[in-house]
């Protein structure tokens with residue numbers, strides 16, 4: 544697990560291990576923490592001067608249990624260290640574990656260069672504006688939360704079980720959606736305890752990564768078997784994006800050749816009674832389907848598969864294709880959205896429904912108005928959420944869609960000249 548990796552990395556940094564886990568310091572790794580095997584603990588600790596327990600969290604159950612096991616086995620010469628060198632609370636990150644282990648081994652000076660590098664980096668970065676975490680520009684998961692926000696405004700709040708993945712950014716502004724989160728793929732399993740206690744039907748959000756990780760069995764199979772009522776939204780973006788866009792059985796590159804490993808077929812096989820697929824970027828359609836699931840008289844699990852490829856991965860694939868076209872001088876059309884500053888009232892309801900980093904504000908060009916107007920800056924990937932939101936939530940007519948043509952043909956130039964003459 545993570546704790547073992549953090550220990551090996553710390554020892555590697557101190558020159559006491561290699562990346563393959565060959566360490567010069569003996570390690571007793573507890574793959575299973577309960578029940579402990581007292582004989583193994585006693586034989587590992589016997590003859591050693593000191594041992595360090597690397598145990599995240601408080602109370603220090605393992606440290607106390609190991610102390611008791613050693614006392615019972617009459618292994619008293621070894622000194623047990625743990626929470627005196629490592630923090631009682633907080634996450635045991637690589638740096639935290641390295642600091643504790645370097646103290647334990649009397650090699651604190653080894654951490655000094657890293658610490659001064661960090662201080663220098665903090666000084667250099669101090670002048671930069673903060674970059675709060677959030678969905679990427681063009682993320683296909685953002686529109687689903689815009690739709691949920693629109694529904695929330697109409698019908699009031701409802702319980703949302705969140706899950707691990709990029710979609711967990713929904714718990715931050717401007718969405719603030721998500722009441723609980725248990726673990727990767729465990730949203731629906733945890734929801735089965737919450738759903739019966741709620742007056743309104745509840746919603747669980749799960750990524751396709753979480754679905755394949757364990758959501759299919761712990762959540763879907765459990766819900767169907769127990770005939771639980773509830774709504775599950777599966778974000779089918781094609782990858783385990785939050786951990787580095789690793790591929791899944793249902794990734795686009797596999798779905799052509801292995802159609803039998805699709806989310807839909809897995810759900811059908813398990814007997815899900817109600818299932819709909821929506822295209823994420825169509826906010827109105829997503830909102831309509833969610834409302835339908837909420838109002839449905841049919842009991843049992845209702846699954847909405849929200850489809851839209853991870854934009855980060857999509858842009859990685861698109862960029863070299865566009866660069867190649869540009870090199871060859873071929874025509875390329877790029878879509879861009881914008882806001883008409885003359886009709887924008889500056890109420891910012893579009894920003895509150897989107898949170899896209901490229902939809903921001905600028906000074907109002909009208910000297911008689913103070914409120915900054917909305918604007919779309921460079922970096923917009925043209926997925927059109929701002930316009931979709933304005934339409935679905937009936938906000939304003941200020942958004943426009945433009946096509947930027949690179950390497951235009953003679954026909955494009957003729958049309959542009961005609962438009963330039965006819966439209967003023």
Ligand code: SF4
Nearest residue numbers: 679682709853854855
């Ligand atoms: S990595 Fe992909 S899924 Fe995650 S926030 Fe970015 S675009 Fe969205």
Ligand code: SF4
Nearest residue numbers: 887888890891893939
């Ligand atoms: S673009 Fe429309 S919704 Fe956004 S701030 Fe302007 S008027 Fe308001």
